Amino acid sequence: MDPAARQALQAAAGAENFSEASTDRLLYAYDATTSWHRPEAVIRAAGTSQISAVLAACTALRVPLVPRGAGSGLSGGAVPMAGGVVLDMSGLNRIIKIDPADQVAVVQPGVVTARLQEAAAAQGLFYPPDPASVGFCTVGGNVAENAGGLRAVKYGVTRDYVLGLSAALADGRVFTTGGANFKDVVGYDLTRLLVGSEGTLAVITELTMRLLPQPEAKATVSALFLDLGQAARAVQAVLASGIIPTACEFMDGACLKAVESYVGLGLPPQAEAMLIVDVDGPPEVVRRQAQDLARILRDRGGQQVQVALEPAEAEALWRARRAVGPAVRTIAPSILNEDVVVPLGRLVTLMAAVHRIGAEHGLPIPTFGHAGDGNLHVNVMYDPSDPAQSQAAHRAVSEVFAVVLSLGGTLSGEHGVGLAKLGYVGARLDPVALELMRGLKRLFDPAGILNPHKAIPGPDILP
Numbered sequence: 467m468d469p470a471a472r473q474a475l476q477a478a479a480g481a482e483n484f485s486e487a488s489t490d491r492l493l494y495a496y497d498a499t500t501s502w503h504r505p506e507a508v509i510r511a512a513g514t515s516q517i518s519a520v521l522a523a524c525t526a527l528r529v530p531l532v533p534r535g536a537g538s539g540l541s542g543g544a545v546p547m548a549g550g551v552v553l554d555m556s557g558l559n560r561i562i563k564i565d566p567a568d569q570v571a572v573v574q575p576g577v578v579t580a581r582l583q584e585a586a587a588a589q590g591l592f593y594p595p596d597p598a599s600v601g602f603c604t605v606g607g608n609v610a611e612n613a614g615g616l617r618a619v620k621y622g623v624t625r626d627y628v629l630g631l632s633a634a635l636a637d638g639r640v641f642t643t644g645g646a647n648f649k650d651v652v653g654y655d656l657t658r659l660l661v662g663s664e665g666t667l668a669v670i671t672e673l674t675m676r677l678l679p680q681p682e683a684k685a686t687v688s689a690l691f692l693d694l695g696q697a698a699r700a701v702q703a704v705l706a707s708g709i710i711p712t713a714c715e716f717m718d719g720a721c722l723k724a725v726e727s728y729v730g731l732g733l734p735p736q737a738e739a740m741l742i743v744d745v746d747g748p749p750e751v752v753r754r755q756a757q758d759l760a761r762i763l764r765d766r767g768g769q770q771v772q773v774a775l776e777p778a779e780a781e782a783l784w785r786a787r788r789a790v791g792p793a794v795r796t797i798a799p800s801i802l803n804e805d806v807v808v809p810l811g812r813l814v815t816l817m818a819a820v821h822r823i824g825a826e827h828g829l830p831i832p833t834f835g836h837a838g839d840g841n842l843h844v845n846v847m848y849d850p851s852d853p854a855q856s857q858a859a860h861r862a863v864s865e866v867f868a869v870v871l872s873l874g875g876t877l878s879g880e881h882g883v884g885l886a887k888l889g890y891v892g893a894r895l896d897p898v899a900l901e902l903m904r905g906l907k908r909l910f911d912p913a914g915i916l917n918p919h920k921a922i923p924g925p926d927i928l929p
């Protein structure tokens with residue numbers, strides 16, 4: 467790093483929070499994608515005034531800054547592609563308060579999501595957003611990506627729980643928006659604007675999150691299908707039944723085979739799909755709904771239908787779903803993991819198209835995800851050392867995206883654009899809407915130092 471920049475950033479961050487060590491530069495080069503780029507320095511966030519001073523220095527010096535939570539992102543959001551500084555927010559991990567009277571939690575952004583769930587549960591309250599990475603991702607990262615997860619069918623996504631926040635702008639000014647009110651229509655909704663902004667507009671320094679009462683009981687129902695179309699239609703039957711499941715998760719045959727060889731659960735090789743459906747509520751309602759769901763799944767061709775009313779039994783049914791992420795990565799050396807969404811009625815068409823595209827390119831495309839939200843994780847598996855496979859994999863992704871857009875869908879439901887989908891954003895967004903977004907970026911970050919080359923394409927606003 468340039469000596470003058472080093473001196474200014476050390477002064478702003480505190481020398482003990484500033485590192486140019488090669489191990490740090492390597493560790494903070496990654497998120498959970500295969501993209502990587504070393505930052506010039508890593509700064510550990512120590513508090514709002516320090517963050518504000520660091521941002522002001524970065525703007526003055528024109529040094530890019532990338533906020534980072536746990537680095538579990540799946541779109542390259544925390545990868546410092548333009549070098550500069552990674553600002554590690556994970557040390558700001560205090561739960562400031564759980565307030566049962568207001569039904570809110572006030573937290574620092576580096577709190578691991580599972581810790582917030584546990585702290586809420588200890589007071590009989592419930593923080594519903596439940597990304598599969600809940601044990602290690604941070605609430606700040608969830609808000610910056612508008613993370614979804616397993617319970618979104620009934621409870622919505624992270625956005626639905628953010629009532630207020632404090633944040634630091636690129637020039638160092640700190641502002642607060644929203645608060646502990648469940649309703650608030652005074653002024654433009656800057657709180658919502660920052661949700662999903664992928665660290666490109668401001669650094670979030672504190673959050674007020676809504677909590678709900680804990681549901682009394684839960685149940686899980688699972689079923690295997692010999693036909694993919696049957697499973698897709700079963701999802702539609704579940705969602706049309708009048709029961710609102712907490713989760714409605716899907717895995718195709720390729721996922722099940724990968725899970726079977728990874729953890730060995732005794733899944734039959736001929737199974738082409740699995741559905742796992744959760745319900746929660748008062749015990750008597752849950753019991754009845756679980757039986758109704760089992761009947762619906764059986765009527766739609768489901769086999770080995772199982773109902774779990776006890777947490778340990780439910781966990782056993784969830785084992786396949788929990789293993790699927792790492793399991794599919796054993797299929798091939800590399801993965802292009804996409805996160806597409808279509809309107810619910812078009813899920814069957816999407817599933818069929820993904821399988822056709824995989825067959826045409828001779829590539830495995832194991833697909834799983836949050837079928838109840840129309841949100842599928844489409845994983846194109848390939849060997850990057852084989853140029854023909856690499857090309858085919860990228861073509862397959864483009865074709866999947868084309869199908870998704872033709873079905874009125876969108877290119878990311880919860881992982882964000884990051885850098886992985888930057889090249890496709892123009893195909894999804896209205897050009898006028900994109901211009902407005904570029905204008906917002908200029909307003910919040912005129913020097914373009916905050917997480918450059920992410921979320922929206924805009925060469926005109928990058929340093």
Ligand SMILES: Cc1cc2nc3c(=O)[nH]c(=O)nc-3n(C[C@H](O)[C@H](O)[C@H](O)COP(=O)(O)OP(=O)(O)OC[C@H]3O[C@@H](n4cnc5c(N)ncnc54)[C@H](O)[C@@H]3O)c2cc1C
Nearest residue numbers: 535536537538539543598604606607608610614665670880
């Ligand atoms: C095994 C696995 C399972 C997953 N399952 C799900 C799932 O079910 N649903 C889902 O939605 N996602 C899932 N993810 C993706 C990932 O966990 C989420 O995107 C999560 O929200 C990222 O949080 P993080 O703390 O790791 O953020 P990071 O990866 O560190 O950062 C993500 C983005 O947020 C920005 N950011 C972080 N902190 C701040 C801050 N304080 N202020 C401003 N910007 C900030 C970063 O700049 C970056 O752009 C999964 C990932 C893995 C590895």
